[in-house]
Amino acid sequence: MKKVGMVSLGCAKNRxxxxxxxxMLREKGFEIVxxxxxxxxxxxxxxxFIEPAKEESIDAIFExxxxxxxxxxxxxxxxxxxxxxxxxxxxxxxPEIDGILGVADYARLFEMMEAAEGxxxxxxxAQGARFLKTPRVLTTPxxxxxxxxxxxxxxxxxxxxxxxxxGGYSSRPFDDIVAECRRLASEGVTELTLIAQDTSRYGxxxxxxxxxxPELLEAVSAIEGVHWVRVLYCYPDSTEDRLLDAxxxxxxxxxxxxxxxxxxxxxxxxxxxxxxxxxxxxSRIAECKKRGITLRTTMIVGFPGETEAQFESLLDFVKWAxxxxxxxFTYSAEEGTPAAVMPDQxxxxxxxxxxxxxxxxxxxxxxxxxxxxxxxxxxxxVDGYDDEEGRFxxxxxxxxxxxxxxxxxxxxxxxxxxxxxxxxxxxxxxYDLEGEVL
Numbered sequence: 001m002k003k004v005g006m007v008s009l010g011c012a013k014n015r016x017x018x019x020x021x022x023x024m025l026r027e028k029g030f031e032i033v034x035x036x037x038x039x040x041x042x043x044x045x046x047x048x049f050i051e052p053a054k055e056e057s058i059d060a061i062f063e064x065x066x067x068x069x070x071x072x073x074x075x076x077x078x079x080x081x082x083x084x085x086x087x088x089x090x091x092x093x094x095p096e097i098d099g100i101l102g103v104a105d106y107a108r109l110f111e112m113m114e115a116a117e118g119x120x121x122x123x124x125x126a127q128g129a130r131f132l133k134t135p136r137v138l139t140t141p142x143x144x145x146x147x148x149x150x151x152x153x154x155x156x157x158x159x160x161x162x163x164x165x166x167g168g169y170s171s172r173p174f175d176d177i178v179a180e181c182r183r184l185a186s187e188g189v190t191e192l193t194l195i196a197q198d199t200s201r202y203g204x205x206x207x208x209x210x211x212x213x214p215e216l217l218e219a220v221s222a223i224e225g226v227h228w229v230r231v232l233y234c235y236p237d238s239t240e241d242r243l244l245d246a247x248x249x250x251x252x253x254x255x256x257x258x259x260x261x262x263x264x265x266x267x268x269x270x271x272x273x274x275x276x277x278x279x280x281x282x283s284r285i286a287e288c289k290k291r292g293i294t295l296r297t298t299m300i301v302g303f304p305g306e307t308e309a310q311f312e313s314l315l316d317f318v319k320w321a322x323x324x325x326x327x328x329f330t331y332s333a334e335e336g337t338p339a340a341v342m343p344d345q346x347x348x349x350x351x352x353x354x355x356x357x358x359x360x361x362x363x364x365x366x367x368x369x370x371x372x373x374x375x376x377x378x379x380x381x382v383d384g385y386d387d388e389e390g391r392f393x394x395x396x397x398x399x400x401x402x403x404x405x406x407x408x409x410x411x412x413x414x415x416x417x418x419x420x421x422x423x424x425x426x427x428x429x430x431y432d433l434e435g436e437v438l
Contacts, residue, residue, distance in 0.1 A: 003072075004030045005039035007060050008139065010047025012146045012195050012232075012402070014080055015139060017106060018045045021079070023135035024109055032137060036064060037071040041113070046082035048165055050332040057082045065096035075116055077101065081165045087123050099123065103166055104130050104151075131172045138189075141383070143418035144401055145189045149177055149216065150196040155235065157262075158273045158338040159303065159331060162197055169198065171206050178219050185225035190418065191381060192220060193230045193401060200234035200243060211238060214246035221252040227420065228381070230400060232258040236284050237276040248291040254397040257288055260298040264317040265310040268303055271342070278317075285321050294398045296325035301358060302351030303331045304342035311354050318361055324369050325404055326362040330355050363430045370405075370428035380407055380423040380435065382415045394421070411437035 004025050008018035021043065022032055033039050042064045046057035057080075067073040075098045078090060084102035091097060098116040101109060102125030115122040130151045138145055153162045154169040181192055194216070196202065203212025213231065221229045229252050234243070236259060247253050263269055264278050288295055299318075301311065318326065330351035333340040380394040383406065392409040399405060407423060415421065415437070427434035 002030050002040040003033045003038055004041045004043065005033050005036045005073075006043040006045060007036075007064060008045045009057055009060060010045075010049065010053060010081065012193070013148055013151075013197070014045060014047060016136070016146050016148045016195070017080065017103070018043075019136040019139055020132055020134050021045070021106055021109060022137035022139075024106075024132075026137055027135055028110065036067050036073070039067070039071070039073055041075045041077070042067060042073050043077050043079060046078060046080040048081035048085045049161065050329075050334060052332075054082055061090075061094055061097070065094065068096055075099070075113070077112065077116070079103075079106070084125050085161070085165050087125050091121060091123060097121070100125065102126070107132055127167055130170050131176065133176065140401070141417060142188055143381070144191040144193070145184050146193050146195050147177060147181060147184070147220075148172065148196060149194050149199060149202050149213075153197040154201075155198060155275070156273055158271065158342075159300065159334065161334045161337055164336050166197065169201060169205065171202050171204065171212075174203070174206065174212065174216065174219075177216060178223070181220045181226065182223050185223050188225075188418075190225065190227040190420075191230070191401075192226055192228070193232060194220070195232050198233060198235045198238070199231050200238040200240075204238075211240060211243070214242050217246050217250055217253050221250045226252060228252060228254060228397060230254040230256060230397075232400060234259050235275075236261060236281050239284055241287060244287055244291055244293065247293060254294075254400075255292055256294045256296070256398055256400065258296045258400070259284065259288075262298065262300045263303065263306075263310075263314060265306075265313050268306060268310055271305065272300075272303065272339070282321075294324045295321070296327075296400070296404070297321075297323050299326065299328040299358065300331050301328060301354040302346040304339055304346065305344040306331075306346060306354075311357075315358065315361055318358065318365070322365050322369065323362070324398070325366070326358075327403075328355055328358050328362075367428070367430040370430065370433055373433065374425050374428050377422060377424050377438070378435075380409065380421050380437075382409070382417050382419045382421060384417050385415075394423075396423075405431035405433065407433045407435050409435055409437050413437060 047053040077099045079101040083100045099112045100123040105124040112122045150171045152166040378396045382394040393406040422438040423435035425435045
């Protein structure tokens with residue numbers, strides 16, 4: 001039996017692709033190992049979203065290539081977004097790579113591996129089957145899983161390379177998603193997180209063309225064994241009241257919305273090619289708050305041409321909106337995107353100063369939001385035990401896995417990861433909460 005190791009980089013959507021590949025390999029009799037030194041075959045599933053992610057992917061490829069010299073590895077395969085975008089450069093610059101598989105060619109996994117047994121260095125980066133009905137090997141804890149509901153993106157934001165890599169928007173068949181969620185629930189998964197580049201558009205290319213995320217949430221939350229359902233990455237203009245109503249109405253669905261906004265200035269939004277206006281964005285936030293929905297967003301600072309006045313308007317907006325969670329990053333010029341050749345690129349030191357100012361503001365807002373929760377009682381999913389802290393920790397419905405803070409738990413009980421407990425919140429800082437298990 002051959003042993004296979006995999007390095008998976010990038011977003012949760014890429015993680016699902018890795019889990020599908022691992023499932024295919026295990027079904028063919030491969031043993032999955034965590035130590036690359038033990039592997040006969042190595043995979044690096046890459047990210048190519050922004051420059052730091054590309055650099056991390058290249059570093060990982062070079063690191064794994066060393067195991068062809070110092071370890072047991074006979075083959076090194078590179079998959080994912082960086083492989084899709086730069087296959088020729090990777091092949092020519094890194095001769096240790098034995099084969100490349102793009103983001104829509106995972107069905108050709110074994111074809112690639114067989115071709116590499118000869119002298120060929122196969123490279124498959126066509127737009128093939130996007131959604132495979134394959135088993136998965138979860139790399140998340142066994143009680144929590146991501147479920148990808150679509151692939152690609154039609155938004156064409158001027159700063160973003162995802163459409164260049166993943167292609168246009170394609171919804172996964174409704175029944176296939178529900179069937180996978182049922183199977184995951186039957187295997188002990190109780191928390192499902194629905195993900196895509198743009199979840200709120202789900203279904204726009206199916207049936208009569210209307211958005212079907214509310215119906216999907218209804219179907220998934222009705223599955224026996226599913227305890228929590230969460231949805232991430234919604235686009236403002238497709239976040240309809242119907243979706244907000246479903247989130248509010250369905251008890252298993254987290255009252256939580258990840259709504260990446262990027263900015264609030266109308267001129268910048270137009271140059272980013274973001275649909276919707278500042279007024280529409282404010283109306284969405286007001287509707288969410290009316291329904292008691294926790295809001296997470298992402299902002300870009302230093303987009304080409306962003307003035308000090310426009311940045312100040314962003315700070316004023318964040319003060320008004322008081323997001324429960326906010327992440328931000330400095331604009332990165334990505335090859336092949338319209339924004340990369342726009343005039344008035346911003347100096348890196350200005351970008352960093354603006355990022356620091358924004359995150360300092362959000363830190364104070366997050367602190368106040370968390371402190372307002374002290375005294376509440378909530379259900380918490382236990383995630384594990386931290387030896388250094390000497391405490392168990394977990395999350396409520398209002399903390400998404402891997403992106404938000406945690407709740408540190410005080411208890412005399414021996415808790416089990418995956419267990420749900422009632423907790424009274426007793427303390428807070430800007431990112432984490434503390435609570436007593438009842």
